[in-house]
Amino acid sequence: MENDALLINRLQKNDHNAFRELADRYTERLRMAAGKILGDHTQAADVVQETFLAFFRTAGSFRGQSGIFTYLYRITVNKAIDIIRKKNREKKFYFLPQAREEHTDVSIVVREALGRLPDNQRLPLIMAEIDRLSYEKIAAELALPVNTVRTRIFRARKKLYNILLQMGVTL
Amino acid sequence: MKNCGYEEMLSAYIDHELNQQESDFIRQHLEVCSGCRKTLKGFTVISRALGGENITAVAKISRRFTLLYILPLLGAAALIVFMLKTPAGKIENFMEKAGNNNNEITYYLKGGYITDNSISAWLALKSINDADKNAQNEKLDIPVFKTLDYIGTSSIFPVAIF
Numbered sequence: 001m002e003n004d005a006l007l008i009n010r011l012q013k014n015d016h017n018a019f020r021e022l023a024d025r026y027t028e029r030l031r032m033a034a035g036k037i038l039g040d041h042t043q044a045a046d047v048v049q050e051t052f053l054a055f056f057r058t059a060g061s062f063r064g065q066s067g068i069f070t071y072l073y074r075i076t077v078n079k080a081i082d083i084i085r086k087k088n089r090e091k092k093f094y095f096l097p098q099a100r101e102e103h104t105d106v107s108i109v110v111r112e113a114l115g116r117l118p119d120n121q122r123l124p125l126i127m128a129e130i131d132r133l134s135y136e137k138i139a140a141e142l143a144l145p146v147n148t149v150r151t152r153i154f155r156a157r158k159k160l161y162n163i164l165l166q167m168g169v170t171l
Numbered sequence: 172m173k174n175c176g177y178e179e180m181l182s183a184y185i186d187h188e189l190n191q192q193e194s195d196f197i198r199q200h201l202e203v204c205s206g207c208r209k210t211l212k213g214f215t216v217i218s219r220a221l222g223g224e225n226i227t228a229v230a231k232i233s234r235r236f237t238l239l240y241i242l243p244l245l246g247a248a249a250l251i252v253f254m255l256k257t258p259a260g261k262i263e264n265f266m267e268k269a270g271n272n273n274n275e276i277t278y279y280l281k282g283g284y285i286t287d288n289s290i291s292a293w294l295a296l297k298s299i300n301d302a303d304k305n306a307q308n309e310k311l312d313i314p315v316f317k318t319l320d321y322i323g324t325s326s327i328f329p330v331a332i333f
Contacts, residue, residue: 036221036222036223039223105225105226105227106217106220106226106227107220107223107224107225107226109220110217110220110221111220111221114221125221126221128186129218129221129222130221130222134188135183135186150179150182150183150188151179153182153183153186154179154182154183157182157214157217157218158182160217161210161213161214161217164213164217165213171209171212171213171216
């Protein structure tokens, strides 16, 4: 398989086959990540499509500071989180708290809470939880030391845990 | 969350990122530490939820959270009720007179027919003050807090909440 640097080179020369190859290479992984965050595969497909469109529009200025996949992954995750935030805002606007104690789907609460994590914690956590990547692979993808990845994943988990407790979820 | 200093190891433990020796240590520690067991349970639930499992838990909406939403709405509702009770003519009439004579204000606030609608009276006076505070204060020669003395505190309550 052609490496990312060569692919980028072809992309910047507007080689349409390179665009197709890029989409073939990463669509499934991105769609899976977006699907797990959103819990909705149709929306996930839309998010991935938007991600590629956004990338193709700006491919000429891509400097390759991070790998293509990491770059696309970041855009996808952020777009998915934006959708969750938007849903959350609409819910807050239209509904009052329903009851003093109620059964809640933790996965929905956790997905919403993901939006409150800083980008540098959210990305390694999602890579570990959703892509099931090892710390070593995440470190390679994000160009970080393994210990930094471990610490960021832990901080992300702790923050999510505290958010759940603050929201009154009994675990 | 009780902090033993092993929380980061717990996080790595559920990702299977500890070596055999570290894993054994954590397992032994979990047998004696309820705080770490609770943390591990929390991390595991988060992990399962992110993995797409549907996990149901009981969520208690805290009193503070409820009051935060409910109190301003109650205040706003009370204010609307008070305002709807007051015919517009009375406020205009009052404002016209209030602009002219300090004694008239005292009359309307203290013992006049507007007593039942004292909140409207207060709002009318406030709007005059807001429009041209310095000039009106000189003209009326009464500070706002003095005016409030004429109005029952129960009438002020919804405004204070709002």
